[in-house]
Amino acid sequence: MTSGRKVIVHVGAPKTGTSYVQDLLFTNREALAADGTLYPADRFDAHFLAALDLMELPWGGLEKQAVGAWDRLAEQVRAWEGTVIVSHEILATATPAQVRRALDSFGEDAEVHVLLSARDLVRQVPAEWQENVKHRRVVGYRDYLDKVTDPRRRGTLASWFWGVQEVPDILARWGASLPPERVHVVTVPPPDAPRGLLWERFASVFGLDPAAYTSSTGRHNPSLGVPETALIRRINERVNNGVLANEDYRQFVRELLAHQNLSSRQDSPRLTLPPDVRAWAVQLSKTWIAVLAERGYDVVGSLEDLRPTPVEEEPVFTDPDHPDEDLVADASLDAIVALLRESARLQATEHALREELHAAARELDHARGLWFRVKRRLVRAADSSALAAWGLRAYRGLRGSSSRSA
């Protein structure tokens, strides 16, 4: 028996416009709900936390905020009559058992759809390396490419890459129990496509009018150029291993430097693949297109979008392991300026807070009265005066204090 509840689980892939879509859905969640579509999120990263919970994933301390998040999300899904959208790109790596738990949690009567947005591998491979770098990794580009292209797929780096990027395998896991018409592949259009086309494709799967939901906070995951990525990687080498805590890294390196400042340097060389890896990616893309075509999924866009653009249309490969040092230096200067401005802002905030604190302490002191001030003096004097210490002991004995010395 169906309930009328349709659950669309958008499971990835990273770097296919997922941040943009999630920002749009979160910003417009009230309007969506009024129109019968639920995006169950009380914070912008609610689905990310739910995914961490589902897959028991540590994530730099954020996992502590994820305890119980999947069950809370699922409860909201089950309570809704209408369309529900769940979206986070790390869901792509869910194992078959985790997928079963996720789908079961939506209720037996839910009509579940799985959506995967996909982009050509030639653009995805460098983008994934950059994501690694923005998450504190120090692996060099060539080293990364070797790990990813190794058919043995050893190590956590390769496992993660294939887990979030291997389109046919992700769909096989998430779509194992679903009829193919409920498995949707949204292909990312080529760079010269009309602006807004990607959102239109998503909206068609979500059952939404794309023109009705366009406002967003602008939160997105912009890409960096070659010198900027090299700079972040070098920063990682200096600040890892206890030098900078995760929360400070997120705030200052990823958000302030990478997302808010360095990503605006759009004239610097972009990340691409070296010829040998490009040829590998082109061949693999052909295989994936053929496999996906056979499976009968609902393709929104075209599987041809997954075929890499001809090499003549791409920028020449610039090696991030050996970047133009002048460009890296220039990016470094921009980074220093950004940090100085932020330091100045934080210092001004600190001064203001200090003033407020002093004023509050003066008011409190005044409000407490004479007897409190006398007691405070006695406690301070007891550290250096035996008489005062005796007096304090006597007072505490009479009062029945549980205070003990350190």
Place this chain on the structure above:
Amino acid sequence: MSPDRTPDALARSWVAHLRSGGTTPWAQWLQRPGEWPGDLGPDGSAPARPVPGAAQLELVRRLAERYAATRPGMPGPPGDAFTALADRALGRSGPGRGLPELPLLVPGHAGPTGVGAPPVDPGDLPLDEVVRVGIGLLADLVVEAGPVPAPAAPRRRLLARPAFHLAGAPVTTADVRVALAAAGHVEGGRSPEVVLVAAPLDDHLAEVWSTRVQNGAPVRWETFAGRWARRDALPPSADLPRIATFWAAKVGAGRVHVVVADSPGAALEATTTALGLSRRPAPVAGTDPARLAPEATDVLRRLNRVLNVRVPDDARPGLLRRARRLLPEVADHPLALPPGWREWAARRAEKVAGDLRSGGYAVHGDLDRIVPRHEGAALPRRPEVLTLVLDTCLRTAEIATTGAGGLSR
């Protein structure tokens, strides 16, 4: 019924074998596969559940092996309790990041190319991968077993003597504290005699690491040691000159005692002398933090990574006490610093010793002995970590085993 030789049937026959306590490795199973009882659907279709991943299967095989190894002279299949445990292991994925659930390698049967991870012989999996899956199972069992409440702190009698305060290597200090309390000497009081327990610096760092893990930290030993070394700093409890200076300013240098303790027994002996007690108390088990072998600490460390995402902050301490209680007793042994940090540690230890010598404190023992000894392996030994995970899972699942080297309930 002749065995079906399709990869799927071979895999499922092995699953059935493992579930019932079988220990045949996959490669040998392929030579002489057993029968598959078959669990086809009523319409003859294939079973709905896919074959579990190679790591889950290898975990169950190792559980069965461990079960058999700990009950020599008591042959026979483990029974329903084992099958239930096996099903739990097969039904869950490894927590956190690791390899995907890999299909089983059947020579001569190539899977589709270009899609999916290559199949594997479970016997070739990295040990860490089997440990990861085992930790997931253990986390389930610990959460189910529930928390252990914190023990009540002993109360100090009014006007009790001597007044004393202990600081230093946290596990050794806890040993001393508990032994003294059991003999009626509870820490506290005004104007205390201050006893600083100074262990060899690598031992001290290992104790700090173990203590932090027992309090919920998921940090690896080598990462922990490296952080301090790179900062050229010591954890607060190891910065004995700073602690000594603080207390000397409060109670006088003459009442600050530095006790050199290169063993738990030595610490208790020297503390007894420093406090002027007439009788040395007997050591007491069950301290907090506990004295754990490095492998046991590493099991807790891995468990912390899962518990951090499974249970709220306030539930974690009780579950960690439960996990500590469930871990079998394993003799402690030294944990050396990774080679890259040994020179740093030797230098820091010499400075600590020098500062303490010149502080005017009462020193009990030879301060030269706090130089790192570099004994033991520089990392928890992975095979023993796995053995502990297996033993703890078996014990926790209430599978009674006895025998040489075995567990008891």
